[in-house]
Amino acid sequence: MPRIAEARPPAEPSSQEQKARQRRILRAAASLATERGLDRVQMQDVAKEAGVAIATLYRYFPSKTHLFTAVMAEQVEQLDGLARPPRPGQDPVEAVCDLLLRSSRKLLSRPLLASAMMQSNVQANAATVNEAIRIDKLMQDAVLRMLGIESPTARDIRLVSLVIECWYGMLSSALNGRLSMADVEEEIRLACGLLLAARSNA
Helix, strand or coil: CCCCCCCCCCCCCCCHHHHHHHHHHHHHHHHHHHHHCCCCCHHHHHHHCHHHHHHHHHCCHHHHHHHHHHHHHHHHHHHHHHHHCCCCCCCCHHHHHHHHHHHHEEEECHHHHHHHHHHHHHHHCCCCCCCHHHHHHHHHHHHHHHHHCCCHHHHHHHHHHHHHHHHHHHHHHHCCCCCCCCHHHHHHHHHHHHHHCCCCCC
16 A cells, blocks of 8 residues: 655756656556555666656655655646537536546546556545645636636535536446446436536526
């Protein structure tokens, strides 16, 4: 089980070279986890695959939990980039459903990596793993944007949070073999329809 390292903030890359090095680390971690799963990925192997010193890896990512939560944040950032306000005549709830379904299919196409990211995000302590907070914020902002809610109420934010929590639960169940992709699709549509119908701009 990945450990949460001592409470020290990970280093933030500042130069372009450091940012490129961090991206190489994230790509290496994703590639290894896709093949092996979380438990069989060693930090030393990630450093070697990324072409960095092990000390450099630990400076940016003090534990595997930090590392794979950051991998998930990068994936969610791509999802956020796909989120657009609803077009005229478009059902915003249906648009949110479609985005979550596309994302589900993409994540579930690499189940070992998806499990590594989900497990790390669940274990992440928000006090030491800032990426966990960023994941929640990116997801929340993406859904609110697709719903066309520019000034969300506290209720809007809670409803969106519930949809996201339901989505995470469905992904976990699919990864554990308890839900098929058809079940995931049906339940995402049900959760979105029930919860988002109560939003402020419905």
